[in-house]
Amino acid sequence: MSTANAPSEHPPTLPGMAIYDTGNPGTHSANAHELPNYLSNGRRGTASRPSGRSEPKEFDTKVEKKGRAIVTMTLVSEAAYSRTRPTFFEGTPVKGRVRLSLDQPDTIHSVVISVQGRFMTGINPEEQLTFIEISRTLWTQSDGAPKNARASDISYSQGGGKFTGKLKGEYIWPFSIDLPKEVMLPSGIGSNKVEAFPPPQTFNERKTLASINYEIYVRVARGRWKADHRMMSQFGYIPLTRPPPFPPLRLLAYQEGRALIDPTIDLEGWHSSRPARVHGTLFKDRVATILCTLFIAKPLSYTRGSLIPLCLRLEGDDPQALDILSSPKSILVRLRRHVRYQFPGKTGASEDTIEDSSPALWWPRVAGTEEISPTSEHMRYVNGELHLKVDLKPSSAMSHFRVEYSVVLFPFEAPEFEHSTEQAQPPGEAIIEQAVQIVTSFAPGPRPVKSAPGYDLSMQVHTAKPISAKNALV
Structure with a gap:
């Protein structure tokens, strides 16, 4: 007679490890939230x-x-x-x-x-x-x-x-x-087209x-x-997946242990969302309109267990509204996971489950350094960072099963500001949403690190070793 234990889903993580998994033994x-600092004063392959x-x-x-x-x-x-x-x-028999x-x-x-x-x-x-x-x-x-x-x-x-x-x-x-690095499957239920897909985790x-x-x-x-x-x-x-190399100025900042450069200066280092207008009433007596732009550090591919650098720009004619909405307590950004799948043998039958992460951390920008662009009474910048859990399932895409991620800016949470009825978002709906990828391994070179005002960045520079068959970061 055979018996076996049921698998568990929480593996250990060793220093420098991004790849992990769990199961059943034998x-x-x-x-504690550490405040990171970006605007401070101041792909698939071998892994x-x-x-x-x-x-x-x-x-x-x-x-x-x-x-x-x-x-x-x-x-x-x-x-x-x-x-x-x-x-x-992947690659191990x-x-x-x-x-x-x-x-x-x-x-x-x-x-x-x-x-x-x-x-x-x-x-x-x-x-x-x-x-x-x-x-x-x-x-x-x-x-x-x-x-x-x-x-x-x-x-x-x-x-x-x-x-x-x-x-x-x-x-x-x-x-x-040896397990295959790609499998051939129909592109979808009822489809005669066959495509190659990497096996998912x-x-x-x-x-x-x-x-x-x-x-x-x-x-x-x-x-x-x-x-x-x-x-x-x-x-x-x-599976072994890793992000593309960092853009030059972001790479240099990590190598030198410095804060990341303002997205208005390092245009190649940040992805800029399409600006979104937020309409609402301040203190229930006057209308305010704020233009929001969310910046996300490039490339839009991040190793689980690391972080996603963020920056939020708010623009408007009401300085008080800008101050209220730029408060770190008012901003709500999360990592959203979609698990989409189709039922084998049932044409058109599918499910989509959604799960949101813990909120990003935010902190005010302190002006006065060369890394940031000038500000004015009509503009506010706020620094942010999403910390990624080490047990995130990586992004994957197979004909019947997909794991997809996005960074989502939700409606502001400020008691002094009420979103307009015309623009009121249903629960869980986004003001801004940007697709990103979650991978299992770091790219060669320095790794992203947490930082905060007064935090010694130079002590947090970690460099990934060159890739080899016997020296791979997981």
């Missing part, structure tokens, strides 16, 4: 792992009889990101071994291992889409006797080397299976019906009238 038996290879960790799944393991499948992955279940990142332990002679026809990647919205076959399916025969009778088979148990069929005896004792078959969340699962199966085929030994274990998969 032996399975088949039976890298932490320097120094972590120790391997083994995870066992067993078929047992009377408390004794008959078949044991062992998966071997790096301990750094495999706290509770084996986890493999799924490795392990199968052990067969027989006290009594038994007829074994073959030992086969297979790996599946599946998108699921239910337990029925029509609610599932298999996008990876790889099978390997570790041993079959046609291969002849296993290396450590006992001579007394070996016999061969006439005219060939096929093994027809029984096995007894211990037998071990190692395996190593393992995805299992209670609030979302859809899931992405990676599983490995072992089947030990036995003699006539005997039940085969079967087992299954789940493992985690992490």
Whole structure:
């Protein structure tokens, strides 16, 4: 009989690690806000792992009889990101071994291992889409006797080397299976167009019906009238994605430990939203109109566990309204995640779940340094930063399943200012929304760091090491 533990979704994060995943441990038996400072006074590819290879960790799944393991499948992955279940990142083979332990002679026809990647919205076959399916025969009778088979148990069929005896004792078959970097799937339900998609990260969340699962199966085929030994274990998969290089002035600021330069000066370093007009009533007695522009640091691709630098510009003819809406307590910006998926076998049936992050941190700009542009009584700048959780699922796009992110400016939250009825936003609606990507690895070079007025930026400069097969940042 087989048993296995259910996976968990909260892995450890080591210093310098952006890639992680979780799962379930060990032996399975088949039976404080820091204020950052930007306007202060003042793509897909090979990714890298932490320097120094972590120790391997083994995870066992067993078929047992009377408390004794008959078949044991062992998966071997790096301990750094495999706290509770084996986890493999893109470009790393799924490795392990199968052990067969027989006290009594038994007829074994073959030992086969297979790996599946599946998108699921239910337990029925029509609610599932298999996008990876790889099978390997570790041993079959046609291969002849296993290396450590006992001579007394070996016999061969006439005219060939096929093994027809029984096995007894211990037998071990190692395996190593490479997962594809791309899978070919229809571009959508009912579509005849086939496209290449990168396999997404393992995805299992209670609030979302859809899931992405990676599983490995072992089947030990036995003699006539005997039940085969079967087992299954789940493992985690992490794609390796990284952002493009920083624009020159942003790169220089990180290298020198300085604040980022004003978006009105460093035009290449910031993405500027289309200005949005906000109409409302101040103190219930006068109308005010404010023009809002949200700046987001380029490139619009960010490593989970890091941060998104922000800047908000407010323009208007009412200085008091500008002061109220530029207060850090009035500004609400969040990272929004959309999980969009279609139900296999149901044309037109789809779901879209939305989840918003904790709000960004904001702080007033202090004028008087060369890094910022002049201000006036009709304009306000506010610095901001969104801190990204290390356990964010990366952006992904597959025919039936997508994880997408955007930075959203919501209506201002100021008791002195009431948004006009004509412009009142339904709950959760955005004033400004900009699509961004979340990736799993840092680009080479300095990394974004948190900073604040009086915070020593020079002590926070971290540089990613050059990429290599054995020195990759996760």
